[in-house]
Amino acid sequence: MAKAAILIIISLAAICVAAGLGLAFWTARGVADIERRYPPAGSFAEIGGVRIHYVDQPATGTRLGPALPPVIFVHGASSNLSDATSVFAGRLEGKRRLVFLDRPGHGWSARGVENGPEPARQAAIVVGLMDRLGIDRAVVVGHSWGGAVVAALGTLYPDRAAGLVFVSPATHPWPGGVAWYYSLAAMPVIGPAFAATLPYPVMHDALGTAAATSFAPEAMPEAYPETARLALLLRPDEFVANARDVDGLNAAVIALAPRYAEITAPTVVITGDADSVVRPDIHSAGLIRDIEGAELVELAGVGHMPHQTHPEVVIQAIDRVTRRYLAAHPELWQGVPGEM
Template identity: 45%
Template sequence: MLAEVSALLAPLAAAIGYSSYKARQFEQTYPNIGELTDVGGYRMNAVHIERPEGADLPTLVFIHGASGNLLDQVVAFRAALEGRAEMLFVDRPGHGYSERGGPDNAVPSGQADAIARLMEKRGIEKAVIVGHSFGGAITAAFGLRHPDKTLGLLFLAPATHPWPGGIDWYYHVATAPVLGWLFNHAIVVPLGLSRLERGTRNVFHPNPRPADYIERTGPSLVLRPDAFYNNAADFKRLLAYVKEQSPLYAKITAPTVIITGDSDEIVWEHLHSRGLARDIAGSELITVRGVGHKPDYLATDVAVAAIEKIAGMPRDLQAIARRAEERLAAASRDRTLGAAPSLRPGALRGA
């Protein structure tokens, strides 16, 4: 009997050991580039770019989506906005290198409150809040709960409204008692690594994923056991949360722009982005044809123009979106013909 038990436990122990080794390796490959700040019993991680001389834009706070970390938005926006604004790129509670904090941080409202406390600690009174995907739910919560700190809201392919269906099976397994711990510590790393290439390409579909996206943004950090559990816990609560909160979006008064692709198969634009445009009076919806779930990367120029418009600059966002479509179409033709692709300017099932 003892031999049989040992035969069963040995592979499990080996898998846990391998996962622990790989988790340390992920952190060595993608070390923390931010700074940890105590926000009341736990620490939030962020990259804070101080306000430069000659800045022409207000402070910007960037909130990443699910399965991600602050590097995703740093790579998308830092170079494009360098020298123009104070910027705060946040690791959401329990993601990247931020600690999870209490149970309130398992829902977008709690994470919005955590970001508001982080802003206070970093001396930021007001900002334009920029949220991608799952970060859109947090951005909406921020606008509702902290209007005094909100100069404007920019939603990028946001996940904000109820959707039919559910979530992927592994999020349920990851949050199950006992079995979830074993799954997160023994199975997630090899399973996740086997799906990483395909998964990141799917997030960009139907557009090409940047060749260096994995190398620069560290998506494997979510495969660490605690991070994966927190990500799954966020997903498990999101549908019930948006069912309760989305009727409140009409109370949002901050200047708001929503940018979405019409080919987003991750977060359906007809439910979420159009829903926000319907619910938030005076908001502007920009739909970029041919773009999937990553307008932050495919239409960075449109997002920057939206920030400028929120800041009070005259910008025809619809015209700028049409030019972005022309650029993307030209890049697609270049790839089809085998030529060098055009450069980007400045160069629910998942959320």
């Protein structure tokens, strides 16, 4: 009986190993296909020892464009720079200098050494990219998790922010935890093994369905999974990086949120009152409470993706914080506000 039990255990272990290897092979083939379909769209720069992928779109279409502060877009979790370029690159083309970047570990950016709270580290990388591109101050727009990066930048680097626009931000401590798969994938050893075997086989045909929950109660644009290049998330390294971002966010904002009152840049907070991903009553309301003079734009019946479904609201917010910044610095103004 003992020998039979041992044989059964060995057989089950062999089956598990074979299944794991099969799933890993399936994932590797799928990842290769994803990377062929969605190659890098921009340029690369070494920032603080991290290879960062970004798109730098110049202001060429108006006389005033080059005189206005550039706009930098910081994407949220489970995303990459295409989430913003798919909406704003065309709408703002030539009007302002626009910079879109893949956050560390996302899209085509390397992760780098995780040596502290990620929002602060990633804010430093944004500032480092600004230095590399010769940008003194910028209007910084952050969606969801990217809102924590924007808040960190406004707090820790106040002289680099011409204005801040938060879209469905995740910036404050919240009760409860995160989904189990984030915590699992964030674990050492087990997390990478999980990411290398299961997410691609389970999720590659369901990305659109999963993304649609973020848009609810509004409809997701049919082309969104393709234009936002969502499949990049299923690559194991990016899946782990994303999980670590999400799993570690609460601890990071617990430490930083008490300092948000130090933010002095003109600020607009945009949120949908039907957001089921992050709670507006905690995060957006918290920013309005903590940042003096911050303006709240609450959209009725809108979920977590107002930058996709109502991009004009974000563009108007960018213009408003720009006007407030230039009004406070008349020496920088080279035209008439009405010409913006």
